[in-house]
Structure formats: structure tokens, C-alpha cells
Amino acid sequence: MARTILEVRDLEAWSDDRKILDRINLNVENKKVLSIIGPRGSGKSSLLRCINRLFEERTGNRVAGDVLYEGTSIYAESRDILKLRRKFSMVFAEPTTFNHLSIFENIALGLRLERVESGAVIGEAVEKALLTVGLWDDVKSKLHSSPQRLGRGEKQLLCFARSLVLRPKVILMDEATSTVGLQKTMIFEQLIREVSAKIPVIFTTSSRKQAARISDRTAFILNGELIEVGKTSDLFMNPRDHRTEDYLTGRFG
Amino acid sequence: MFKLEARLNRSRSMMLSLYSLSFFALGSSLVFLVSLFYHLITRVEWSQRQRLGQLLLESLGYISVAMFWSIPLAVGLTYLAVTWSNTRYALGFSEVLHFVDRTPALILGVVFLYFSFLQPLYLILVYVLLAVSQLSRRWIRLSSRVRSLDIDCMLSLGHNVVGVTLTLYMRQFLFHYLGHLVAVFCNLFVIVTPVFFLKSYAVSSSVLGLKMYHWLGRDSGAAALFALTVVIFHSLRVFLDRKTSYLEVEFG
Numbered sequence: 001m002a003r004t005i006l007e008v009r010d011l012e013a014w015s016d017d018r019k020i021l022d023r024i025n026l027n028v029e030n031k032k033v034l035s036i037i038g039p040r041g042s043g044k045s046s047l048l049r050c051i052n053r054l055f056e057e058r059t060g061n062r063v064a065g066d067v068l069y070e071g072t073s074i075y076a077e078s079r080d081i082l083k084l085r086r087k088f089s090m091v092f093a094e095p096t097t098f099n100h101l102s103i104f105e106n107i108a109l110g111l112r113l114e115r116v117e118s119g120a121v122i123g124e125a126v127e128k129a130l131l132t133v134g135l136w137d138d139v140k141s142k143l144h145s146s147p148q149r150l151g152r153g154e155k156q157l158l159c160f161a162r163s164l165v166l167r168p169k170v171i172l173m174d175e176a177t178s179t180v181g182l183q184k185t186m187i188f189e190q191l192i193r194e195v196s197a198k199i200p201v202i203f204t205t206s207s208r209k210q211a212a213r214i215s216d217r218t219a220f221i222l223n224g225e226l227i228e229v230g231k232t233s234d235l236f237m238n239p240r241d242h243r244t245e246d247y248l249t250g251r252f253g
Numbered sequence: 254m255f256k257l258e259a260r261l262n263r264s265r266s267m268m269l270s271l272y273s274l275s276f277f278a279l280g281s282s283l284v285f286l287v288s289l290f291y292h293l294i295t296r297v298e299w300s301q302r303q304r305l306g307q308l309l310l311e312s313l314g315y316i317s318v319a320m321f322w323s324i325p326l327a328v329g330l331t332y333l334a335v336t337w338s339n340t341r342y343a344l345g346f347s348e349v350l351h352f353v354d355r356t357p358a359l360i361l362g363v364v365f366l367y368f369s370f371l372q373p374l375y376l377i378l379v380y381v382l383l384a385v386s387q388l389s390r391r392w393i394r395l396s397s398r399v400r401s402l403d404i405d406c407m408l409s410l411g412h413n414v415v416g417v418t419l420t421l422y423m424r425q426f427l428f429h430y431l432g433h434l435v436a437v438f439c440n441l442f443v444i445v446t447p448v449f450f451l452k453s454y455a456v457s458s459s460v461l462g463l464k465m466y467h468w469l470g471r472d473s474g475a476a477a478l479f480a481l482t483v484v485i486f487h488s489l490r491v492f493l494d495r496k497t498s499y500l501e502v503e504f505g
Contacts, residue, residue: 054405086411096406110410162410 002029005200006051006170011065013046013055013224020046022224023065028170033196035215035232036204039253043224044204045093048172051202052088053081069169086110089163093175095155097147104143106158110166129161133191153184160191171195173203177210189214208248212236220244 006028013021036044049055067074107126130136135157177185219229228244239245
């Protein structure tokens, strides 16, 4: 039985007066991939953003309930949010490379924010991250140029490398493959499997097939409510709730 | 007759001045209204307060742009109009010359005032407002999802809000402002050179020690040097602008 690393407890979220998440209870197991599926606007991204406390950054957003990381609340007042966010790396749906920085500096940015001073350490970490995502050979000759000219998929892999370089404890991926091509999606899926052998990955997707392919466990969210969560094979083969079945069989969404 | 012609020329130039001023003010106001309409219809997802904040900022920006561009252009056109009427009508030459004699000083004054003070001031104002709004994170959100993702991404990497502002906005501000400083010189050369070409042939002036420009106006080498400087400044400006192209500021 895998160890639970993250526990979402009665989590509720509002954007202005609109309720986005409704009493979510969910466990995330270590070294596993958890997919969160659901139609657009169901609250998948908001849930991820509550886990790394990015949700509350937007004006009018508020959260109730708790998220426990290794038994301690991430919403505790004493919690250093900046450190927390580095521990819970996030890859967004759109590739978010900073084109005013070089490819190297894009990846090194997180380390510099962590006050890593040694150039050798940074260089080594950047190379390792790029090797992990399989981008090293493509970019090693242009490390100090802007990522502007990279393809969309390559940019997204760069973002993945940037999140890995921080040695995160949890990786959050918000529809990270939704804007990349088929080939890069396959690379991403392979990478997620590899990375999840060491770190838990929480992955939101609108693609049921993708969830079935890559995840150990799957959670289905609808209108901010967690309908069902369980082993991926169980959820897809024997959904307990008719709404899950309807979604999986394409009756809606 | 002599005085009458001069008076006529002066009133004609004043009319032209007024006309050009209103033309540019009207043009800029139209741009402002169109963009205002565009923002109103395309940002329906914004709350009233966000829209009001954005609107205020943009109004400030566009009105400043309209004002700042109108004045030097109007003065420039007036000068050209006076020069034109000067050549067209031989009568009243000395009176018109008297006016023309002071025009470069006026143009120089406005141009210097505009480029060295008003435009940077306006830019500083816009960037300070942007920085403040970003710091408080209450007033406006950046318009596109990608750009707001940039901020989220910075935050997720462990930047704090001040850090994000400094990294994304101040860096942009520095590049952008540097670009504008270069543009100041560039535009100065572009505007001033032809004026003094004309001026040097038109009058023998001592206003503001403009003897120098006689030399500049007549000397082809100096003119070539001017042209080269303009090209270099323009290239620099384009380069600096490209440096900031990853994040477009909506103002100015």
C-alpha cells in the first residue's frame, strides 16, 4: 500500500461569490500518478491551484478546508508559501517560458530564487533536468539564446525541466499536454511515468483516454464536486456513480 | 499693404496651427474611443471595478498620448505652413521672417520638453501605476491568459509578488525606457534636421546660437552623419523594443 503524502480535507473554494470547489476530500499517494478528470470548468485547475496556494493569489478568491502535506497543514499561518510552491512544482497548460531569459536562465531561475550561488551546481542541475526531459541534445548548442524560437512542445518540455530542477516533492500538471502535438504528448506521458517512480504527480486532463493511459488513480470532478475517486482501472471499468459512467461513456463533456 | 500681408500670413499660420492641433487631437481621440469600445466589448469577464480601473488607466494613457503628440506636430506643421506662405507670398517677408526666426526655438523648446520630460514622465507614470496595480493585485489583471500565466508561473517558482513585479515589469520598464531614451535622440534628429535644413537656407539666425545649424544644413558630410546616427538610433530602438516584446504593455 502506497503511503499517502497529501490529504485534501473538506476543501472548498470560492471565486467572488461563486463556489468553485465543494467539500473535496482526496488522498494523494506517494510515487503514483493521480489524474483529475472532468469537463471544462469543473474545478480541476482550481483544485491544483489550491494545493500550491496559487488560487488565493487572485482577487476575490478564497479557500476553506485544509490540505495536509505529510500530516501538516499547508494553510497553517507559519507555512512559508514561497518554499511550499517550490516543493509543489507546477506545469501549466500553456508553455510559460520567459523569452527575455535564455533557455539556461529559464531553468536556473528557480534555483537562483532558492539562493543557489554556485554556477557549477546550477549548470549541473540544468543539464540534468534537460537530460531528464530529453531536451539536452536539441538545446545544448543554444543554451544561452532565448527560448522564443523553440516549438510549442519543446517549450513545454522546458517548463517541465524548470519544475524538475527544483527537486519538487509533488508535481502538479494542469492539462500540460493540451496544447502540444501528439509526439510530444507521448514523450510527456512517458516522462510522467518515469518521474512518478520518485515523486507523486497530480495531472489534470480533459482526455479520459490519457487519464486511463498514465494514471494509477483517477478522480472525477463535476461542477466543483468530487464525484468519485479510485484506482484508474476500477473507475473506468466499474464506476460507482452514474455521472462518472455518463462522463466516461461520453454522454456529456 | 506690407503689414496687411504679414497680418494675413500670421492669421493663416494661426489657423493652420489650430487646424492641425484639432486634427491630431481629433485623430487621437478617435483612436482612444475605438480602443475604449474594444476593451469594453472584449473584456466582459472583468468585474466592473477591474474595468473601471483599466479604463481610467487607459484613458490617462491615451489622453496623454493625444496631448503630447498633438503639440509638437501642430507646431511643426505651423512652421512648415509659415515657411510655405513665406515663399508663396513675397510681401510681408520681414514680418513672417520675424515669426519664422523664433519658430525653431519654439519647436526646439517643445520637442525638448516633450521628449526629455513629458514622455518619460508619462511612461514613468504608466509603469508606476502598472507596478502598483500588480503589487496590490487588486486593480487590474493582465489582459491575456498567457500573460497572467507568466505571473502564475513566476509565483509557482517561488517568486513573491514584489519579485514578479521587479522581474517582469521593472526589467521591461528599464528596457522600454532605455528604448524611449534612444528614441528621444532619434526623433530629435529626425525632427530637427529637416527644420534646420530649411532654416539655414531661409534666414540667418542668431536665436539660441543657431549659427551651428547653418553649418549642419549646408555641409553634406554632417548631414550624412546625421542620417547615419538616425539609422543607428533606430536600430537600437528596434533592438530594445524586441527585448520587451515578450510582454506587451498596453499603454503608450
